[in-house]
Amino acid sequence: MAVIQARNLTKKFGELTAVSKLNLDINEGEVFGLLGPNGAGKTTTLSMLSTLLLPTEGSASVNGFDISKEASKVRHSIGFVFQDPSSDDLLTGRENLYLHALMYGVNMRQANKKMDEVLRLVNLSDKQHQRMRTYSGGMRRRLELARGLLHEPKVLFLDEPTLGLDPQTRENLWGYIKKLSREKKVTIIITTHYMEEADMLCDRLAIIDHGKIVALDTPANLKKLLGGDVVKLKIKKPKLAAVRKLKFVKKVRQDGEIVTLTVQDAGKHLQEILRHIGNVESVESRVPTLNDVFIYFTGSEIREQEGEGGFFERMIRRGNK
Amino acid sequence: MGELNGLYALWYREFKVFQREKSRLLSSLIQPLMWLVIFGTGLGSSIELGISGSGISYQQFIYPGILCMTVLFGSLFFGLYIIMDKRVDFMKEVLVAPLSRTTLFFGKVLGGATDGTIEIIILMILGALFFGIPFTFYSAIITLIIIALLMVSIISVGLILGSLMNSLEGFGLVSSFVIFPLFFLSGALFPVKNLPAWLYAFVAANPVSYAVDGLRTVILGTGSFGLPTDIIVVLGFAVAMVLIGTYAFSRMKI
Numbered sequence: 001m002a003v004i005q006a007r008n009l010t011k012k013f014g015e016l017t018a019v020s021k022l023n024l025d026i027n028e029g030e031v032f033g034l035l036g037p038n039g040a041g042k043t044t045t046l047s048m049l050s051t052l053l054l055p056t057e058g059s060a061s062v063n064g065f066d067i068s069k070e071a072s073k074v075r076h077s078i079g080f081v082f083q084d085p086s087s088d089d090l091l092t093g094r095e096n097l098y099l100h101a102l103m104y105g106v107n108m109r110q111a112n113k114k115m116d117e118v119l120r121l122v123n124l125s126d127k128q129h130q131r132m133r134t135y136s137g138g139m140r141r142r143l144e145l146a147r148g149l150l151h152e153p154k155v156l157f158l159d160e161p162t163l164g165l166d167p168q169t170r171e172n173l174w175g176y177i178k179k180l181s182r183e184k185k186v187t188i189i190i191t192t193h194y195m196e197e198a199d200m201l202c203d204r205l206a207i208i209d210h211g212k213i214v215a216l217d218t219p220a221n222l223k224k225l226l227g228g229d230v231v232k233l234k235i236k237k238p239k240l241a242a243v244r245k246l247k248f249v250k251k252v253r254q255d256g257e258i259v260t261l262t263v264q265d266a267g268k269h270l271q272e273i274l275r276h277i278g279n280v281e282s283v284e285s286r287v288p289t290l291n292d293v294f295i296y297f298t299g300s301e302i303r304e305q306e307g308e309g310g311f312f313e314r315m316i317r318r319g320n321k
Numbered sequence: 322m323g324e325l326n327g328l329y330a331l332w333y334r335e336f337k338v339f340q341r342e343k344s345r346l347l348s349s350l351i352q353p354l355m356w357l358v359i360f361g362t363g364l365g366s367s368i369e370l371g372i373s374g375s376g377i378s379y380q381q382f383i384y385p386g387i388l389c390m391t392v393l394f395g396s397l398f399f400g401l402y403i404i405m406d407k408r409v410d411f412m413k414e415v416l417v418a419p420l421s422r423t424t425l426f427f428g429k430v431l432g433g434a435t436d437g438t439i440e441i442i443i444l445m446i447l448g449a450l451f452f453g454i455p456f457t458f459y460s461a462i463i464t465l466i467i468i469a470l471l472m473v474s475i476i477s478v479g480l481i482l483g484s485l486m487n488s489l490e491g492f493g494l495v496s497s498f499v500i501f502p503l504f505f506l507s508g509a510l511f512p513v514k515n516l517p518a519w520l521y522a523f524v525a526a527n528p529v530s531y532a533v534d535g536l537r538t539v540i541l542g543t544g545s546f547g548l549p550t551d552i553i554v555v556l557g558f559a560v561a562m563v564l565i566g567t568y569a570f571s572r573m574k575i
């Protein structure tokens with residue numbers, strides 16, 4: 001049986017439907033990714049699965065326990081690393097870990113050893129006795145990660161765990177996450193905005209947009225789904241009708257001045273496309289990445305102010321090079 | 322066992338923070354001392370208390386009231402800390418832990434009561450040393466019991482408000498509507514005996530009055546309601562607030 005099962009899971013905040021009729025089955029030991037633009041409903045989904053929020057409709061179970069009716073049993077078996085800071089910065093790093101160990105009933109004889117271990121993992125052993133007020137953002141993040149691992153949960157929710165981490169720590173962490181899932185059969189649900197991370201870490205992933213799952217498969221299959229290479233063009237008046245007629249053009253997508261084509265064997269056919277489409281300002285062709293899959297399913301409009309900038313901005317930057 | 326560990330964890334946090342925030346302790350002591358020294362001496366030099374032959378100065382007379390005031394102002398603040406926890410995800414970290422909401426509530430109450438009791442003990446020592454408060458072993462123990470009950474009640478009120486609200490400013494506004502009437506209508510600053518009936522009604526309806534009266538009875542040997550009544554009312558108030566508080570916590574949303 002699946003460790004996590006969601007059926008028509010729905011959360012409404014007043015008028016806004018943050019999560020809409022979500023169905024999920026996540027298996028034991030799986031690293032499952034949730035991707036989606038800002039405000040897609042990732043955190044809300046994790047909050048419901050971890051019993052922090054009650055669903056408006058639908059149901060879900062974690063480790064066989066119902067999230068609404070058996071909340072306390074669910075909480076015993078999960079760990080959560082939150083998106084936003086969640087430690088007391090008047091306490092030292094180690095004191096925050098100690099608090100956590102107490103709250104989760106970690107055996108005190110093992111707790112000290114375990115604390116040393118997780119502190120070493122995130123490379124904070126020499127900072128452990130400093131107040132967290134003096135930590136940098138990344139160090140704080142690392143400590144909170146260590147804390148989530150402390151009580152060895154069966155299911156681990158990681159909400160953008162690597163946000164703001166340096167590349168070294170990030171790689172370390174990927175290794176550890178993989179080890180947890182392979183060796184200890186911990187089921188891990190992770191949200192991230194780093195496509196490369198999702199690609200290399202997740203066994204399967206779901207892309208959600210406006211609270212709905214728009215794609216769900218392994219990273220490899222999702223990339224295959226695009227059915228060819230990606231050709232992006234910046235062009236004012238594209239002649240899309242002509243391009244659509246070409247048999248090696250599988251998909252056409254237009255977002256303002258950006259036209260994205262999915263093309264079989266783009267290297268061979270690029271010339272012909274350029275001949276048909278009109279006056280192009282810039283063009284780029286490559287094998288598809290998860291990023292393309294993401295943009296393909298969620299479009300290129302920017303959802304919130306935050307984030308690393310939309311596709312359009314990045315394209316301009318590229319075009320200027 | 323798990324819940325007990327959790328209770329200890331929550332207490333541990335409150336206490337550590339209290340130890341680190343020295344300014345919190347200092348400011349909680351300065352205010353009552355200013356009342357005693359400035360208000361007590363200033364007003365005391367020009368009014369007659371009407372408790373003839375007792376030899377009690379006005380400064381001594383308001384001392385029990387000032388202890389209660391310290392509890393009022395210090396304890397309600399614990400509701401504010403809840404709101405601050407909600408602002409960051411620390412609240413989520415606690416709420417997602419496998420602890421019951423009741424444990425969470427009592428952890429907060431115990432943590433707050435520990436901090437508050439330390440403040441009160443310091444004020445009692447200062448009172449005995451510098452303000453001529455005639456503490457005996459017996460009166461000191463009863464004082465601490467009454468103070469502890471009042472503290473639990475007011476911390477609970479603070480936590481109830483904190484669990485319902487999300488804004489610091491809103492909490493400040495609501496709490497001043499709670500604190501000032503409770504304080505001024507408690508007879509902390511004036512004898513209750515010769516009040517006009519309408520004012521007496523307010524004072525008699527205010528549970529804090531009974532704490533003040535109880536303290537005055539054991540410390541100074543003068544009071545209005547009688548010690549058993551005082552203790553029963555203060556105890557009842559504490560039980561009621563704890564019950565409402567655990568309920569409010571069970572309904573608290575992130």
Ligand SMILES: Nc1ncnc2c1ncn2[C@@H]1O[C@H](COP(=O)(O)OP(=O)(O)OP(=O)(O)O)[C@@H](O)[C@H]1O
Binds near residue numbers: 036083
């Ligand atoms: N407590 C709340 N009250 C009202 N609306 C909320 C609340 N929490 C979230 N929302 C809304 O629900 C939607 C989904 O939010 P959520 O935090 O789940 O997004 P997300 O996918 O985690 O985004 P991000 O990538 O920015 O973290 C957003 O539109 C958000 O504004």
Ligand SMILES: [Mg+2]
Binds near residue numbers: 043083159
């Ligand atoms: Mg989020």
